[in-house]
Amino acid sequence: MTVAIEMGHTTAGAPAALDLEELLATRLLVQGNSGSGKSHLLRRLLEQSAPWVQQTIIDPEGDFVSLGDRFGHLVIDAEEHTERGLQSAGERARIHRVSTVLNLEGLDAENQMRRAAAFLGGLFDVARDHWYPMLVVVDEAQLFAPAVAGEVSDEARKLSLGAMTNLMCRGRKRGLAGIIATQRLAKLAKNVAAEASNFLMGRTFLDIDMARAAKEGWPCPSDAAIARAYGSHSLRRARRLLTYIEEQGLIVCQLDGLGRRVVTLVELAWATAPGDPNAEEAEQGSLAV
Numbered sequence: 001m002t003v004a005i006e007m008g009h010t011t012a013g014a015p016a017a018l019d020l021e022e023l024l025a026t027r028l029l030v031q032g033n034s035g036s037g038k039s040h041l042l043r044r045l046l047e048q049s050a051p052w053v054q055q056t057i058i059d060p061e062g063d064f065v066s067l068g069d070r071f072g073h074l075v076i077d078a079e080e081h082t083e084r085g086l087q088s089a090g091e092r093a094r095i096h097r098v099s100t101v102l103n104l105e106g107l108d109a110e111n112q113m114r115r116a117a118a119f120l121g122g123l124f125d126v127a128r129d130h131w132y133p134m135l136v137v138v139d140e141a142q143l144f145a146p147a148v149a150g151e152v153s154d155e156a157r158k159l160s161l162g163a164m165t166n167l168m169c170r171g172r173k174r175g176l177a178g179i180i181a182t183q184r185l186a187k188l189a190k191n192v193a194a195e196a197s198n199f200l201m202g203r204t205f206l207d208i209d210m211a212r213a214a215k216e217g218w219p220c221p222s223d224a225a226i227a228r229a230y231g232s233h234s235l236r237r238a239r240r241l242l243t244y245i246e247e248q249g250l251i252v253c254q255l256d257g258l259g260r261r262v263v264t265l266v267e268l269a270w271a272t273a274p275g276d277p278n279a280e281e282a283e284q285g286s287l288a289v
């Protein structure tokens, strides 16, 4: 039987559906700027699939706790449990096939990582008899699989990254279908992101903001504006990003006689108006983020 999870409508008005079986057989990465609707999308996906499949959510902000009221998910407040207790909660969730929300709200980064790792470890390590398919959703995945070392201890980072790597790289055989969301791919550990085979891309500077500048005939955003949209202060990083996207064949960057930059989106054949790459951000080419 094919189960279609309705996510919304296409621009033509037809239902936009995801095939649940396909979702369970693969791994999904959701990416978009803050406020672009990632958590909303995950929520929709969970609500639509709740009657059909067991699910668990690693919830750093407490956004998904109310799934308990409507769909009967067991909400586990990580604050109230030890790591050992959470490991065993993960195992029991699988043995009893209960949908759960691991609420990590209120914990510091170190403890969010440690406790999520313990719970994921329980899901992963359960005996083979219990390897039934389930969705494992991780919102703000960069918190648990960060690309660079932050202020947490090496041990916490290792535990958490290990659990996320297990989920995304070795989970499928055990029935765990990873669905992860993040604001910036650059913030997510590469080995974790690399395993995703399906992508839902929300608003990011390239596909919407740059396209909008081109469509509306606005000046090409400056390096400073691009850096900000990318979540960085580094102008070099902004230039490297443009070069990278150009190397992928998606855009062409040109300078006019006055040193102003024009970006053409290859597939759409839309071009921005000329913009000064060195302009202060406020002067021109602001990106809607």
Ligand SMILES: Nc1ncnc2c1ncn2[C@@H]1O[C@H](COP(=O)(O)OP(=O)(O)OP(=O)(O)O)[C@@H](O)[C@H]1O
Binding pocket: 032, 033, 034, 035, 036, 037, 038, 039, 040, 041, 183
């Ligand atoms: N498809 C939608 N229809 C209606 N409202 C939406 C839709 N998608 C998002 N929203 C609303 O937009 C706001 C931002 O969405 P959401 O919290 O999901 O963003 P986010 O990508 O998770 O952001 P962050 O990275 O900051 O967590 C919310 O108030 C949400 O309810």
Ligand SMILES: [Mg+2]
Binding pocket: 038, 039, 040, 139
């Ligand atoms: Mg969110």
